[in-house]
Structures are given as C-alpha cells and as structure tokens.
Amino acid sequence: MRDAVKTLFGRLQQTGRLMVGLPDYQAYVEHRKRTHPGEPIMSYEEFFRERQESRYGGANGKIGRCC
Amino acid sequence: MTNVLPRVGWAVLALVGAIAYGVVAVSRGETINAVWLVIAAVCTYLIAFRFYGLFIAEKVLEVDPNRETPAVRYNDGLDYVPTNKYVLFGHHFAAIAGAGPLVGPVLAAQMGYLPGSLWILIGVVLAGAVQDFTVLMISTRRDGRSLGDIIRSEMGPVAGAVALIGVMLIMIILLAVLALVVVKALAASPWGTFTVFATIPTAMIMGLYGRFIRPGRVGEMSIIGFALLLAALIYGRTVSESPELGPLFTFKGETLALIIIGYGFVASVLPVWLLLAPRDYLSTFLKVGTITALAIGIVIVLPDLKMPAVTKFIDGTGPVFKGGLFPFLFITIACGSVSGFHALISSGTTPKMLESEAQGRFIGYGGMLMESFVAIMAMIAASVLEPGVYFAMNSPAGVIGADAAKAASVISGWGFVVTPEMLTQVAQDIGENSILSRAGGAPTLAVGMAEIFHRFLGGKAMMGFWYHFAILFEALFILTTVDAGTRVARFMIQDLVGAVIPSFRVTKSWTNNLIGSALAVMCWGYFLYAGVVDPLGGINTLWPLFGISNQMLAGIALIMCSVVLFKMKKEKYAWVTLLPTAWLLICTLTAGLQKLFDPSPAIGFLAHASKFGEALAQGQVLAPAKTIEQMSRIVFNDYVNAVMAGAFDLVVVAMLVFGVVSVRKALASPRVTAIEIGGKMGHA
Numbered sequence: 001m002r003d004a005v006k007t008l009f010g011r012l013q014q015t016g017r018l019m020v021g022l023p024d025y026q027a028y029v030e031h032r033k034r035t036h037p038g039e040p041i042m043s044y045e046e047f048f049r050e051r052q053e054s055r056y057g058g059a060n061g062k063i064g065r066c067c
Numbered sequence: 068m069t070n071v072l073p074r075v076g077w078a079v080l081a082l083v084g085a086i087a088y089g090v091v092a093v094s095r096g097e098t099i100n101a102v103w104l105v106i107a108a109v110c111t112y113l114i115a116f117r118f119y120g121l122f123i124a125e126k127v128l129e130v131d132p133n134r135e136t137p138a139v140r141y142n143d144g145l146d147y148v149p150t151n152k153y154v155l156f157g158h159h160f161a162a163i164a165g166a167g168p169l170v171g172p173v174l175a176a177q178m179g180y181l182p183g184s185l186w187i188l189i190g191v192v193l194a195g196a197v198q199d200f201t202v203l204m205i206s207t208r209r210d211g212r213s214l215g216d217i218i219r220s221e222m223g224p225v226a227g228a229v230a231l232i233g234v235m236l237i238m239i240i241l242l243a244v245l246a247l248v249v250v251k252a253l254a255a256s257p258w259g260t261f262t263v264f265a266t267i268p269t270a271m272i273m274g275l276y277g278r279f280i281r282p283g284r285v286g287e288m289s290i291i292g293f294a295l296l297l298a299a300l301i302y303g304r305t306v307s308e309s310p311e312l313g314p315l316f317t318f319k320g321e322t323l324a325l326i327i328i329g330y331g332f333v334a335s336v337l338p339v340w341l342l343l344a345p346r347d348y349l350s351t352f353l354k355v356g357t358i359t360a361l362a363i364g365i366v367i368v369l370p371d372l373k374m375p376a377v378t379k380f381i382d383g384t385g386p387v388f389k390g391g392l393f394p395f396l397f398i399t400i401a402c403g404s405v406s407g408f409h410a411l412i413s414s415g416t417t418p419k420m421l422e423s424e425a426q427g428r429f430i431g432y433g434g435m436l437m438e439s440f441v442a443i444m445a446m447i448a449a450s451v452l453e454p455g456v457y458f459a460m461n462s463p464a465g466v467i468g469a470d471a472a473k474a475a476s477v478i479s480g481w482g483f484v485v486t487p488e489m490l491t492q493v494a495q496d497i498g499e500n501s502i503l504s505r506a507g508g509a510p511t512l513a514v515g516m517a518e519i520f521h522r523f524l525g526g527k528a529m530m531g532f533w534y535h536f537a538i539l540f541e542a543l544f545i546l547t548t549v550d551a552g553t554r555v556a557r558f559m560i561q562d563l564v565g566a567v568i569p570s571f572r573v574t575k576s577w578t579n580n581l582i583g584s585a586l587a588v589m590c591w592g593y594f595l596y597a598g599v600v601d602p603l604g605g606i607n608t609l610w611p612l613f614g615i616s617n618q619m620l621a622g623i624a625l626i627m628c629s630v631v632l633f634k635m636k637k638e639k640y641a642w643v644t645l646l647p648t649a650w651l652l653i654c655t656l657t658a659g660l661q662k663l664f665d666p667s668p669a670i671g672f673l674a675h676a677s678k679f680g681e682a683l684a685q686g687q688v689l690a691p692a693k694t695i696e697q698m699s700r701i702v703f704n705d706y707v708n709a710v711m712a713g714a715f716d717l718v719v720v721a722m723l724v725f726g727v728v729s730v731r732k733a734l735a736s737p738r739v740t741a742i743e744i745g746g747k748m749g750h751a
C-alpha cells in the first residue's frame with residue numbers, strides 16, 4: 001500500500017516536471033551510467049539548465065505548446 | 068461467458084449515450100441540465116476510443132508493440148526518453164491544451180449549444196483524434212521528425228516549403244488573436260490588469276530563486292509563484308477600488324495592445340530562465356489545475372444550460388461572428404474538434420518519448436478526446452449564463468451601444484429577454500464596471516466559471532475573485548504562448564532571411580536577436596493593433612482568419628497522412644484520413660472564399676473594402692469610423708486581411724495538388740514506398 005502511494009506520488013511529480021519540459025533526472029543518470037560508463041554526467045543543476053535552454057532557447061525554436 | 072460481459076457493458080454504455088443525445092437534441096423550449104451533455108460526451112469518447120481508435124491502431128496503422136520506438140533507439144535521457152504512458156499523456160495534454168478549445172466554443176454558443184457540441188463530438192472522433200494519432204505514429208516511425216520534415220521527405224521539397232509558409236502564417240495570426248483576447252479581457256479592468264501585470268515580477272522572483280537560490284527546484288518555485296499570484300489576486304480588488312491606484316491600472320484597448328507588443332519584444336529578448344520558463348511553470352500547472360477544477364465543478368454543481376439548443380443566429384446574422392452555420396461554425400470551433408496545431412506537437416516532443424507503439428492510441432487519440440472535453444466544458448460554461456448576458460458580453464459596441472439600457476433593449480429585441488439591472492448586477496457581482504462588449508471569449512468563460520465555482524466554493528461574495536482568477540488563468544498561458552511563439556517566429560524569420568543573408572542565421576548574435584524579434588513582433592503586432600482599433604471588435608475579423616488557418620494546417624497534416632497511407636499500400640483504409648481531409652478542405656476553402664468574395668460587407672473583406680473605399684472617394688465617413696483617416700485604415704486592413712485569406716486558400720490548394728500527385732505516384736508503384744525506420748515494413 002505504502003509502495004503504491006509512493007509510486008503514485010512519484011509519477012505525479014514526474015508528470016508535473018515533464019509538462020514543463022523536465023524529464024526524469026534519475027533516469028538520465030542511470031542511462032549515462034549504463035551506456036556511457038566513465039563519461040561525465042551532468043549534475044542536477046546542469047541538467048536543469050540544459051533542459052530549460054533546450055525547451056525555450058535552442059536554435060530550432062521548438063513549438064512546445066498549442067493555441 | 069467471459070466474452071459476453073464486456074459486450075453487454077458496451078451495449079449499455081451505447082444505450083446510455085444514445086439517451087443522453089436524445090435529451091440534448093430533442094428538448095426545446097425548456098432548459099436542460101449540463102449533465103446530459105457530459106454523459107453524451109463521455110459515452111462518445113469511450114466508445115470511439117475502444118472501437119474506432121482500436122480499428123485505426125490495428126487495421127490502418129498496424130501498430131506493432133515489438134517495433135523499437137525512437138525513444139528506445141536513441142535514448143539519451145534528454146530528448147529521447149522512454150516514458151511511462153500516463154506521464155507522457157500528461158505531457159502531451161499540457162502541450163495541446165490552450166486557449167483555443169476554450170474560446171472557440173464560447174463564440175460558437177451564439178448559435179445555441181447544440182450545433183457546436185455536435186461538431187465538437189463528431190469532429191474529434193472522425194477528424195481531430197484521427198489526425199493527432201496518425202501524425203504521432205507517422206512521426207514515431209520516422210525518428211520523431213517534425214511535420215515539415217516529413218512532408219518534405221514524403222511529398223517533396225516544394226510541398227515542404229509551402230507547408231512551412233503555412234505554419235509561419237498561422238503563427239502570426241495565432242499570436243495576434245490570442246493577444247487580442249487578452250486585450251479585450253483587460254481593457255478598462257484595473258483588477259484584471261493589476262493581477263496580470265503582477266505575474267511579471269512574480270515570474271522574475273521565481274526565475275531568480277530557481278537560478279541562484281535553489282537551482283532547478285520547480286516545485287518550490289511554483290509554490291512561491293502561486294502564493295504571490297493569490298496575493299496579487301486578492302490585493303487586486305483593493306487596487307481597483309482605490310481612487311489613486313485604480314486609474315494607474317485602467318487602460319484603453321489601444322494602450323494595452325502597445326504594452327503587450329512592447330512586452331512581447333522585451334520578453335523574447337530576455338534570457339529564458341528569468342521570465343519565460345518560470346511563467347511557463349505557473350501557467351502550465353494553473354491551466355491543468357483549473358481545467359480539472361472546472362470538470363469537478365460541473366459535476367458537483369450540475370448547472371442548467373440556459374442558452375437555447377439552437378438560436379435564430381444559425382442563419383448567419385449573429386452579432387458575435389458573421390456567416391452561416393456552414394462553414395463558419397466549423398471554422399470558429401477549431402481546437403476542440405480538430406486543430407492543425409496539434410500536428411506540430413504530435414510530431415514534436417511526444418514521439419521522442421513514446422515507450423511503445425502500442426501506447427500511441429492512448430496518447431494521440433486519447434489526448435485529443437480529453438482536449439475535446441475541455442471544449443465541451445467551455446460550451447457548458449458559456450451556456451449557463453443568461454443568453455441576454457451572453458449576448459451583452461459578446462456583441463460589439465457598434466451593435467448594442469455602450470450603456471446598459473440601450474444594450475438591454477437591443478438584445479431583448481432579438482428575443483433574449485434581459486433588463487439593464489441584470490447587466491449591471493452581473494458587472495457588480497464580478498467586480499467590474501461594465502460587462503458590455505467584452506468580446507473574445509475569455510471574459511464570458513470567466514463569468515461562466517465564476518458562476519459554477521462560486522456555487523460550491525465561497526458563495527456570492529467570491530464571484531469577483533473567481534472571475535478574476537479565471538481571467539488570470541487565461542491571460543497567463545496566453546502571454547506565455549505569445550512570448551514563446553514570438554521566439555519561434557523569430558527563429559523562423561532568421562531561418563528564412565538567413566537563406567539570403569547567411570550571417571542572419573547566427574542566433575547567438577544580439578543584433579540578429581533584436582532585429583529578428585522586432586520583425587516577429589511587428590508581424591503579429593500589426594494584426595493585433597488593427598483588431599483593437601476595429602470598431603466591430605476585431606475578434607469578428609481575426610477569429611475566423613485564425614480558424615481558417617488552423618483548419619488549413621489540419622488539412623495539410625491530414626493530406627500528408629493520406630499520402631503516407633497510400634505509400635504504405637493501405638489504400639483500402641485511406642478513407643479514415645481522406646474523409647476528414649475532404650471535410651476540412653471544403654470548410655476552409657468555402658470560408659476562405661466567402662471571406663474574400665462574399666458580396667455582403669459583413670462577411671467579405673473585398674465587399675467591405677469597396678463599400679468603405681467608395682464612401683471614402685466621396686469624402687463620406689461611414690460608421691463606425693469617425694474620421695477620414697480611420698476610413699482609409701479600414702480599407703487598408705481589409706486588403707491585408709483579404710491577402711491573408713487568399714494566401715491560406717492558395718496554400719491549401721497547392722497542398723492538395725501535391726497530395727494528389729504523390730498519391731498517384733504511390734498507386735502506380737507496386738511496392739511500399741513509405742520511408743519508415745525500423746519494423747518489418749521499414750527500409751532502415
């Protein structure tokens with residue numbers, strides 16, 4: 001029961017973050033460790049800035065929202 | 068036995084839905100409860116998702132759960148991330164939901180709640196959700212590439228370029244019309260203006276907090292921001308009642324337009340972390356939260372719909388927008404039933420995060436059904452108002468005059484009985500000086516939401532709070548769109564001009580940044596200002612143009628989907644996308660041509676231009692213009708609008724020709740010619 005609540009809360013937090021363009025940091029870290037062992041991993045702060053810049057700034061000017 | 072039970076369940080659901088439709092459609096002369104509309108909608112969505120959605124997934128697109136998606140193939144933990152389907156649904160819904168599905172149905176309510184609701188429900192099942200789902204799957208099978216890219220590779224470079232010009236035009240009109248909605252909502256409303264202005268320092272405080280004090284703590288930033296917003300909202304009443312502060316925040320439409328244009332320029336030049344990103348957090352969470360609250364509110368309050376099912380304005384003489392049921396109803400309600408803009412989202416971030424093809428139906432088809440439900444709620448919110456109040460809020464001052472007594476008599480003359488006292492009472496309840504001619508949808512929706520919310524949260528005394536809360540919620544995400552959209556338009560312009568002057572492409576250059584931003588702001592600023600000074604209210608002119616452009620984009624996306632189906636050798640099922648394509652092309656072309664050539668000056672831009680042009684030549688001043696200078700401005704604007712309408716028609720026709728050529732080529736080839744990646748049909 002407690003696990004279920006914890007998962008639900010985690011998913012809600014993940015959803016909220018992804019809504020504003022911030023994917024799961026833990027998943028990113030695990031992915032880097034698994035596929036690029038030994039290579040540098042961005043800290044959460046760097047990761048946050050990188051994602052922010054990519055969502056709104058980047059040269060491609062993503063259309064991330066609708067009318 | 069196990070097979071029978073679900074079938075019985077679906078049959079019961081279909082029966083319940085049919086009964087609800089019966090009640091909604093047949094009742095005349097008495098008010099009906101909103102619950103019937105909600106039941107009809109929910110049954111429609113469930114059945115459509117279970118049967119039609121599944122049919123498209125299994126037969127038409129042959130969704131294959133074993134096929135690798137780009138999220139899995141290119142997983143980088145950043146752009147490409149396999150994501151839980153509920154989490155991704157939230158992301159996708161937050162990206163597609165906006166002001167469109169809220170404003171369109173409110174405007175369309177002038178014809179009664181029935182025609183609009185039917186179009187929202189039928190349109191989403193057969194057109195909107197089909198488009199979103201198909202584009203999502205097509206993009207997923209092409210590494211999550213964008214709509215423009217896919218059109219270029221499947222239909223040729225010229226078709227790709229034409230489509231991009233279409234996207235550029237729709238961006239400009241979209242930004243102008245959304246900004247106009249904000250101007251209409253804030254003009255002469257110090258409470259609303261103060262709270263919306265307060266979002267700028269609020270966002271900056273959040274931005275600084277999230278950059279330097281506690282980097283990246285989105286939740287903490289948003290809580291701080293939300294607390295500040297509530298404070299501004301409560302203090303706003305004091306501001307509006309203060310003889311010193313009130314006038315400081317009371318602006319005419321023209322001034323507000325210039326402020327928003329200036330704001331759009333500054334905001335698109337500032338670093339994103341300072342203003343755009345934090346306000347996006349606030350507006351996204353507020354948007355999703357408010358939409359949820361509205362759904363709960365409607366279910367708890369179960370309001371009656373006071374608007375008649377069908378009004379006499381289906382003949383095209385309505386004050387909110389001119390033009391008959393066909394094609395203008397289908398243009399006015401764009402986003403709730405089918406929205407071309409979604410094709411950009413479905414081929415944007417979402418396909419890069421899809422864990423498995425099997426989840427595409429839930430995200431693409433299901434997400435659009437949810438958006439349609441937002442439109443149904445907007446229709447309900449507009450219909451719970453007294454029809455007389457609705458028309459007072461949405462008719463231009465040129466038609467109903469500027470005082471309550473005159474307005475009440477004009478509107479009562481249309482058959483919607485209303486007294487001047489009722490109009491002033493509503494204004495007083497919501498803490499405004501007047502509710503007359505507050506076109507644009509947002510204020511009407513806000514009164515409707517206040518009407519629903521105050522009945523279970525706070526009572527009559529809270530109406531003003533809820534009204535301004537609703538205005539704030541809409542203005543907040545519209546301004547975020549204006550800001551982000553200006554940036555996107557700037558990059559598009561830099562890219563276009565860069566084709567001639569390569570150095571202009573360097574996005575890091577401050578000179579390019581300033582020039583590009585100025586050009587982007589000028590494009591939509593022109594239409595915004597023209598809309599504000601338009602004595603007929605501007606929404607009259609701009610909303611149909613926006614609807615045409617959005618449906619045009621949907622037409623383009625669906626033409627692409629059809630071409631791809633033919634290239635996949637799925638011509639047997641191509642009717643799934645050809646049907647909505649045909650309907651959208653008929654609607655946009657008819658509406659576009661009527662906006663151009665209709666002999667009635669109320670509908671046709673050219674007829675309007677020649678009427679005013681002739682008067683101008685004789686030195687006459689026609690109402691609502693007051694000076695010769697205004698007369699020539701009206702004529703000039705008419706020609707600009709005519710050019711836009713003509714351009715949309717040309718883009719549609721060109722894409723149709725490209726589509727036919729590609730389909731013929733695909734039919735002539737004995738093999739599958741779709742350029743897919745991965746899967747057993749692919750050519751990796």
